Amino acid sequence: MSGATVMIVDDDDDLRETLAFILERGGYRTLEAAHGREALDHLLARGLPDLILLDMNMPVMDGWALARELRARGLGACPVVVLTAAHDAQRSAEEVGAAGFIGKPFELETLLELVRRHVAGAGASAPPPTTPPPSP
Amino acid sequence: MHSAWYMDLTAVLDGLLDGVMVFDAQGKLTAINKTGLRILSAQCLEELLERKPPVARDEEGTPIPPDCSPVARALRGEQVVHQLELLDGQKGPRVVLRARATPIRDQAGAIIGVVKTLTDVTYEHALERLKEDFIRVAAHELKTPVTLIRANAEATSNSLPDLPTSARQLLDALVRGADRIDRLVSSLLDLLELQGGLLSLSCRRVRLDQILAEVVSQLPRAAAARIRIPESPPVEVFGDARRLRQVTRALLDNAIKFSALRTPIEVTLARDERSVHLKVRDHGFGIPARAREHIFEKFFRAHSGTPQDTCGIGVGLFVAREIVRQHGGSIGFESVEREGTVFDVELPLGKRA
Numbered sequence: 001m002s003g004a005t006v007m008i009v010d011d012d013d014d015l016r017e018t019l020a021f022i023l024e025r026g027g028y029r030t031l032e033a034a035h036g037r038e039a040l041d042h043l044l045a046r047g048l049p050d051l052i053l054l055d056m057n058m059p060v061m062d063g064w065a066l067a068r069e070l071r072a073r074g075l076g077a078c079p080v081v082v083l084t085a086a087h088d089a090q091r092s093a094e095e096v097g098a099a100g101f102i103g104k105p106f107e108l109e110t111l112l113e114l115v116r117r118h119v120a121g122a123g124a125s126a127p128p129p130t131t132p133p134p135s136p
Numbered sequence: 137m138h139s140a141w142y143m144d145l146t147a148v149l150d151g152l153l154d155g156v157m158v159f160d161a162q163g164k165l166t167a168i169n170k171t172g173l174r175i176l177s178a179q180c181l182e183e184l185l186e187r188k189p190p191v192a193r194d195e196e197g198t199p200i201p202p203d204c205s206p207v208a209r210a211l212r213g214e215q216v217v218h219q220l221e222l223l224d225g226q227k228g229p230r231v232v233l234r235a236r237a238t239p240i241r242d243q244a245g246a247i248i249g250v251v252k253t254l255t256d257v258t259y260e261h262a263l264e265r266l267k268e269d270f271i272r273v274a275a276h277e278l279k280t281p282v283t284l285i286r287a288n289a290e291a292t293s294n295s296l297p298d299l300p301t302s303a304r305q306l307l308d309a310l311v312r313g314a315d316r317i318d319r320l321v322s323s324l325l326d327l328l329e330l331q332g333g334l335l336s337l338s339c340r341r342v343r344l345d346q347i348l349a350e351v352v353s354q355l356p357r358a359a360a361a362r363i364r365i366p367e368s369p370p371v372e373v374f375g376d377a378r379r380l381r382q383v384t385r386a387l388l389d390n391a392i393k394f395s396a397l398r399t400p401i402e403v404t405l406a407r408d409e410r411s412v413h414l415k416v417r418d419h420g421f422g423i424p425a426r427a428r429e430h431i432f433e434k435f436f437r438a439h440s441g442t443p444q445d446t447c448g449i450g451v452g453l454f455v456a457r458e459i460v461r462q463h464g465g466s467i468g469f470e471s472v473e474r475e476g477t478v479f480d481v482e483l484p485l486g487k488r489a
Contacts, residue, residue, distance in 0.1 A: 105287065
């Protein structure tokens, strides 16, 4: 689905930039956050993207904590795809109840296919939370 | 009065750096040397006073059941050569001990006791853990830069449709280089998982012929051109596709590395009623006779220090064998020096295959 928005949450600046380039060329809009807290602040203020691409090991707020916060604040409707070292990807995805996972390093086609599948599965853009969330 | 012989023996035992203990046929402690006393008194003085063997834990920290202790095993006639015991009594820090136990028999051969030795390996054990942690952290830290190299090479190639073929080949080589680092890093992580008993398979029905084709397609072109695969019907096994790709890749990499450029490498798939055989035959240097028994050991490199010495850290076959074993299969080889080597992986057909 073209025009969908993917949020990239990863503490590595170069990797975020690379992922944004790849996804934008694939027809997506992208948002970037360097850690879970930055992602959460953005989501609370602006609503949910169509998909969150989530690294696990990050400073300030890691992937596990962000996934917990999303659920606790009723933002669990947005599919999350875990993006982490291949050895841990599946386990981490299960731990946070993610919709999917992809291991680092990955093939571009595999990444784009996964994003395509989960964005389509989520249907139209998820609405922002109905009740205004408490300020963090 | 003790005899001179007894005094000599006591002096010898007390001079040892290992703890030595003697148990009777009921498993009661009857003698202990100075080192043994020093090790145990710091940890479990009370048990020692009651002459009861202390309750030790295994490497995972689970208490070792009384009938699995080295002394109990030796009383049943077993020769226990290596059992790790963790002792954390009320006093002193946890110690890690390597225990050996040997039955003592009378002239008729009946077991009348056990002699147990304890070596304090706390320091070595801690060092081993430190090494594992270091490898784990370093390997994980390499994943992101490798991803950057790979993804950017691929993205550059994809986003420049007019790129000359030669330049595209350079970018492809960059992708393969990144994949090679990734495989090295992954083998180190596999090694840690194997040592921790954590390597797990996620098995389903997989096509071995397709796995083979995929692996060959990922080889550098010059190497792929050397692979000969005769037509074969679809071959299915019940297995973990990612792990079987890894085994296939390890065998092909070895065949490519240890044979002359442009010599063919034959790969065959065959099945009988119970199993599937994947054979990889090269016409290369062969495995030196002295190296054959070590070929599956970790960090062993058969051609180390010879003109055939190539890159690698010596974990490919070790990991491959463990993966094959976990599939319930086996791996073997035949080799003739200066003629070549055949590796033969046997995998059971398994469920519903």
